[in-house]
Amino acid sequence: MSADLVRARPTSPAPLAPPPPAATQRRRERLVLLALGVLAIAVIAVYLVVNVRAGWAFVLPFRGRRVAAMVLVGVAIATSTVAFQTLTANRILTPSIMGFDALYQALQTALIFGLGSIAVVRIGQIAEFGLSAALMVGASLALFGSLFSSGRRSVHLVLLIGVVLGTGLRSVTALLQRLMEPSEFQVLVSRLFASFTAVDETLLALAAVVVSGCCAALWSIRRRLDVLALGRQMAVSLGVDHRRTTMLVLTLVTVLVSTSTALVGPITFFGLLVANLAYALAGTHRHAVTLPTAALLAVVTLVGGQAVLEHLLGAATVLSVVIEFLGGIVFIGMLVASGRRR
C-alpha cells in the first residue's frame, strides 16, 4: 500500500510536463558565454600577434588601439541594438536602420557649420563630444520618443519613416558640407570619417568611459528590461514606469550610438546581425544573458572579420562593405518573413 504510494508520486506528473528545461537551459547559457569569451580572447590575441613584420614596440600599441576601438564599437552597437529591440518589441528595428547615426553626423556637421571649426577645436574634444551627445539625446528623444511611446503605428511604417529620415539627414549633411569653407571641412572630415585604422587616443579613453558607464546602467536595469519586453500593458500592470524606462533606455541607446559613430562612422546592419544571432545562440530573452552574448559575439565577429580580411585577404577597409552586403540580405529575408506572418 505505502510502497504503491511512494512509487506513484514521482511517476504521476511525468506524462503531464516534460522534464524541467531550466537546468539544461542554464547550462547552455553558461556554455555559450564561456565559449564566446574564450573565442573573443583568442581572436584578439591572434589579431595582435599574427604576421608581425615591424618591431613589437611599434606593432603592439598600433594594433592595440585598433582592437580597443573595435571592442568598444562592437559592445556599443550590440548592447544598444538589443536594448532598442526590446524597447520597440521588434527584431527588425535597429538604431542605425532608424537613422540614429545619420542624425549624429548631421548634428556634428551642423555644430561645426554653426560655431566654426576654431570654436569647436577650442572647447576641446571632451566638451565637444559632450555637447554633440547632449544635442543628440535631445533630438532623438524629440524625433523618436513620440514615434515609439504611442505604440499605435505599425512597425513597418515606423521603419520606413526611419529609413527615409536617414536618407534625408545624410542629404542635409552633404548639403552643409558643400556650404562649408574648405578648412572647416577638413576639420569635419577628421571628426566624421575616423576609421579603425586611425583612432585618436583621447577619444578612445572617453569612449571607454562612456560605453562602460552605459553598459553598467543597462545591466542594472536588466530585469526591468525583461519586463518591458512583455509589452506595454503587461509591463505597466507589473509595476514598471513604462514612460520613464522608455526614455531612459532611449537615452542610453542614443549615447551608445553616438559613441560608436564618433569612433568609426556608421555601420548600418551590424547590430541587426549580431543581435539576432545572439537570440538564436542564447535560446532565451533574459537580458542577463542576451546582453553579454550579443556583446561578445560582436567582438568576435568584428575582430575576427578584421583579422581574416587584413591578414589573410589583405583588404583591411572593406569589412563594413561586407557587413553591409550580408546584413542587407538578412534584413530583406527577415522583412519578407515578417510580411508573410502577418
Next chain:
Amino acid sequence: MTHRLAVSSALALLAALALASVFIGVSDVTPATLWRGDGHARDLLTLSRLPRTVAILLAGASTAVAGVVMQLLVRNRFVEPSTVGTAESAGLGLLVVTIWAPAMALPGKIAVASGFALAGTALFLAVLRAVPLRSVVTVPLVGIMLGGVIGAGTAYLAFRYDLMQTLSSWLTGDFSGVMAGRFELLWLVGALTIVVYLVADRFTVVGLGKDTATSLGLGYRGVLALGLAVVSVTSAVVVVVVGALPFLGLVVPNVVSMLVGDNLRRSLPWVALGGAALVLVCDVLGRVIRHPFEIPIGVVMGVVGAAVFLWLLLRRAPDVG
C-alpha cells in the same frame, strides 16, 4: 476644356521659369549682353545654358513619369526607380562597363546600364512575387534594402578598382557638366514619355490589378513588359547622363494624384510638368544658395524629396499598415 486651359497656363509658367533660369549663373549672360551682340555671351547661351535647361526639363519630366508608371505596375504609391533598386542597378552596369570595356561608346554604355536596370527591377518584382507582402510600406522597404545590397556590391567593386570617387560623383545628380553634345540622349527619354502618354489608358487599367486587367481584355504581360522597359531605360539614361535624382519620381506623382486623381491620361501632363518644374527650381536653388559655387541637384533633391516623402507617410499614417 478647363483642364486644357489649366495645363497650358502651367506650361506657360514653366516656360517663363525656364527662361529665367537661362540667365542665372556665374558668367554675365543677360538679354542686354545678348542684344549687344556679345559673342562670348551667345556662345555660353548655346553651348551651356540652353542645353542645361533643356536637360533639366527632359530629365525631370521623364523621371517623374517613370515613377508614376512604376507605381501603377507595382500597385504601390511609395515605389519609384530609386526605392526599388533600379537606379542602383544602372549605376552597377555603368561601373561594369567602365571597368571591363572603358572604350565603349556612350550608346553602348547606356545599353548595358539599361540591361542592368531591367535585371534589377525584374529581381525586385521576383522578390515581390515570391512573397505577397500585404503591407503598403513593406514594398518600398524591401526595395530600398535591395538597392542598398546592390549599392554595397557596387561599392566593393569600385573599391577594388579604385573608382570610389568616380562612383560617388556619377551617382549624385548634377547638371553642371551638361553641355551641347553631352545631353542629347535625353531626347530619347523625352520620346519615351510620349510613348507612355500614347498608351496611358493601358497603364491605368494595369493599375487596377492583374485579374481586372485581364478580364477587361488587356494583354497584361505585354503592357507590364513595356512599362518595365520604359522605366529601366529612362532611369539608366538619366543616371548615365546626369546622375540620380532621388525621390523625384515618388514625390511628384503622389502630390499630383492628390490634386487631379489617378486617371493616367489626365494626370500625366501634370506629372511631367511638375517633375520638370521641381527639378528646375531645385537646380536654380543649388546655383543660388552658394553663389558663385554650385550645389549638385542630387543633394538638394535629397533634402526636399525626403521631407515631402516623410510628410506623405505621416499624413497617411492612420490607414497605412
